[in-house]
Amino acid sequence: MRITSRLALLALTFLSFLPQARADEGMWLPLLLKQLNEADMQSKGLKLTADQIYSINQGSLKDAVVQFGGGCTGEIISDQGLLLTNHHCGYGQIQQHSSVENDYLTKGYWAMNREQELTNPGLTATFIVRMEDVTSQVLTGVPTQNIQEADREKLVQANIQRIAQAAVQGTHYQAFIRPFFNGNEYYMFVTEVFQDIRLVGAPPSSIGKFGGDTDNWAWPRHTGDFSIFRIYAGPDNKPAPYSAQNVPFKPRHHLPISLAGVQPGDFTLVFGFPGRTNEYLTSWGVDEIYSVSDPAKIRIREAKLKVLDADMKASDRVRIQYAAKYASIANYWKKWIGEVRGLKKLDAVTRKQEQEAVFQQWATSGDDARRAAYATLLPQLQKYYTTNRDYTLARDYVTEAALGIELLAYANSLLPLAEMVDKKASATELNAAVEKARGGTSNFFKNTTIATDQKVAAALLPLYANGTPAALLPAYVKNLQKQYGAKGGWNAYVAQLYGKSRLTSNESAQAVLNEVAKGNARALLDDPAAQLASAIIGHYRTAILPTYTTATDNIALLQRTYVAGLRQQQTQRKFYPDANSTLRVAYGQVQPYTPADGTKYDFYTTLDGIMEKADPTNPDFEVPARLTELYNAKDYGPYAYKGSVPVAFIATNHTTGGNSGSPVINGRGELIGTNFDRNWEGTMSDIMFDPDRVRNITLDVRYMLFVVDKFAGASHLVKEMTLVGGPNEAAAPADGKKLEKIKVKRKPARQKAS
Known part of the structure; x- marks a missing residue:
């Protein structure tokens, strides 16, 4: 390798330099949170233990997170299998149900009862049942030297197939094994894959894609990027192909939804299936x-x-x-x-x-x-x-x-x-x-x-x-x-x-x-x-x-x-594996940022900003008449903050493709938003992370609730959910639900339907 005199000098200067995973950088394996991350997460505001995030013996946050289709994430938000993800993640399904006569892309779609929920052949929702380090088993019989990479891979794949088959033999589960740290380690994921996923609701594109390509990968953002599906199961609550006899799935855990909102410095956790990063490239x-x-x-x-x-x-x-x-x-x-x-x-x-x-x-x-x-x-x-x-x-x-x-x-x-x-x-x-x-x-x-x-x-x-x-x-x-x-x-x-x-x-x-x-x-x-x-x-x-x-x-x-x-060189550093579409935890804090000299962005946006951007001559910035009507009447229900409705917020979590639709969770284990993008200045984080510039963009859950409840009139869906926090701390939830599995003291909020 040719090293210039400048780099040679740097090498001597930096002999003691051991780069650390910087604040909020990393996509961590849930299995290893206790030993690697629990203390750091709790110092930043997490009120839960690592076991409450990932456990195979009791309901935990992982049981409310699914891989949606092949490339997004979704979260379970009711005890009846209601699934929340991004509008752009459900876009293909919405398109397939659309025609010129029934243009659900443009007008949106809301099932007002279970019979109106639309089937989606081929769409799946995958839960992680458990993870396991199987490195030693995978590398059994694989030479460490004097072997071509293709030959090594054949041996590895043969071991992987054998181990995965044995792990789920006699069960309805599936299993796959992925390499980590470029094949230095291997982990197995045992999964439960549901096949009957039905479209429940989607806002019109003028909400779900507001800002279009103009605002894509940008902040400030005002996009209501969400869609709602429901998982159906057989009578035994196990995965089953579509059938009229299937029933809503009963999850081990669903996420309570916080109306309390966020402030700078608040802890945030993103749980999902990030697709691909290359942080250790030369x-x-x-x-x-x-x-x-x-x-x-x-x-x-x-x-x-x-x-x-x-x-x-x-x-x-x-x-x-x-x-x-x-x-x-x-x-x-x-x-x-x-x-x-x-x-x-x-x-x-x-x-x-x-x-x-x-x-x-x-x-x-x-x-x-x-x-x-x-x-x-x-x-x-x-x-x-x-x-x-x-x-x-x-x-x-x-x-x-x-x-x-x-x-x-x-x-x-x-x-x-x-x-x-x-x-x-x-x-x-x-x-x-x-x-x-x-x-x-x-x-x-x-x-x-x-x-x-x-x-x-x-x-x-x-x-x-x-x-x-x-x-x-x-x-x-x-x-x-x-x-x-x-x-x-x-x-x-x-x-x-x-x-x-x-x-x-x-x-x-x-x-x-x-x-x-x-x-x-x-x-x-x-x-x-x-x-x-x-x-x-x-x-x-x-x-x-x-x-x-x-x-x-x-x-x-x-x-x-x-x-x-x-x-080996950097023994004090906590290394995280590159993303590879497996379940990961990223954590950070709500923070504004400065993208350029003289410019500073606030940490959240509101419905006011939608109206400021409104432009009927530009398809990216059309605003539905009903939304304008609600805005003019200030008819915000319990979802208001400082005289408007919060739409989106930013935090320092390390995310990438595949994290679309991921739940963004506060320190109490409550849903505060749905991840849908990164800021444009931070898109290089797949290769190099910069804590000062990288921000994940999250749909504030209060805007989702506002659209479902006040805009669409689908209050029956809100009644399924467990709402906590917010302005009415002393009120009981309308359906009488309380937090289960993850026990954090918090008063529930009144659910107000239009």
Whole structure:
């Protein structure tokens, strides 16, 4: 590794430097809270014990937290299985129930009785039953040296499968095992997965998405980002497929809801399933994200969003079809822009280089064993990152640009059928695969407008051809580039592509499948969309993926060793594992922040701010008439604070994607809000945390209650909940409920329904 004279001096200066997990940084394993975090959490205002947060022997906070679908979190807020999550987490389900005639995206939806609650095939809610450290079992028989990473992974996966199966044999539970600290440790999660999840309520998009892309990843925020579902179970309270005989699920614990609100310095706990962080990356890994990957993906998504935005504004049908897709694409597009800005602001690459200089000095100044294990580690990592740089870029252009064209992604999904014909699969196997493809085809055309996708292709194909390193561009595309690369030429090619392909309508695509089912693979392979997809993906698999995989495997091996070395070097530091979609606890405090010189943001927003932003000419800032009516009448019920309704607040919790919908809980174990975003200045926290700038954005639970009760008139839902705190401390809850399981002395509040 090349170390400049400046870094060498830093290495000598920082020999005693041992970075600590800074205040409020970290996504901690609930299983280890007692030994690692309990005292610190209690010093910041937690009134509970670690066992009241996570326990396998009694009801605890973990029993009110679910993984919602595959990528969000939800919390249980009644003893009848009522589930609260974000509006953007339930957006796909709301879209699927919407049509031009019944536009629930625009108007919202509220089930006024159980019969009106809408089913959602494929949607799940997953509880964590227990966690277990299974590192020794997973690594049994796995050599520590002289083994290729791919071979090691095969042994590890075989052990994982055996251990997970044995853990749940004879039960209705499921189990999975994930690596932590880059494979230095492994933990098993035993789960209970519910399959009957019904939509109960969602505000109109003018509340649930208020601020739209303009305010996304930003503070101050005024978005009512919530939706409500209900978990149903069989008569035995166990998971069951949808049935009219299913009944509302009875949880081991549900979260009481506080009306007391928050103040600066208040303790906050976020409990959820954060998706992915990379806090222990080296400087080369950070630079690859900052200089190569993020900028390319930003360019591609910006081009696609421009097309979709125009067509969605022109057609209600297109708007409904693409609403969830657009939101998903736009979400990370803006996040990556903020991430690049944040990494630049922190000078993240240089800071990582400084840490590496300290590590290198430690590695080379130790005994023979330490030098053998770590002295050459960083130079090797640099070599593989350098090798992989162009391949990473080529991969990004395939996944984001080429497969960002829905026709190509669809055509690519059909190509295995041609392979089955070529390999002479049995008629039974082929027919089963074709039937599955028929269903996928119908769904594809239900949610896709080909005219819009053609415009996307015209925008993205030139980016793919020009952005992919020339040496890694398929010959097929190079020829197209020579033929159509002149100004406007790609539009002509795309018009020809979509004009000749039979995969551009449900009827003609089904006809192609009919021919494939009879053994005529050419019907698919001769289609121009299939030919383009085959050329790009085939080249990717043969010319890009092998080198990319080899380099990333070697990086993974070295990164695991590097993290192990960091933990040896920094013995006083409390390390937390990177997020990997497993249950975690983050904790912090309500705090304002200063994003820039001369600017300071308060810790909360109110309904007043919604009215200040209201703009009927801008779809992002439309305000429903009913909300304006309530505001003008100051009809806030028990949800008011200082003459308005609190909408959102910020705190210092360390969160990421997957924490969307996570409960934000006060020191007494009561729900005070639902996490839905981060501030734009803090989006780099997936890679580097800055306690002065990173804030999670939370929907204040009082705004949720206000919308459900006063705006929607769904007071029957509020009556299900356990409300505590607030202005009417001496009153009893309307349903007579009291806190159970977690016993914290607190007087309940009156539940007032409109």
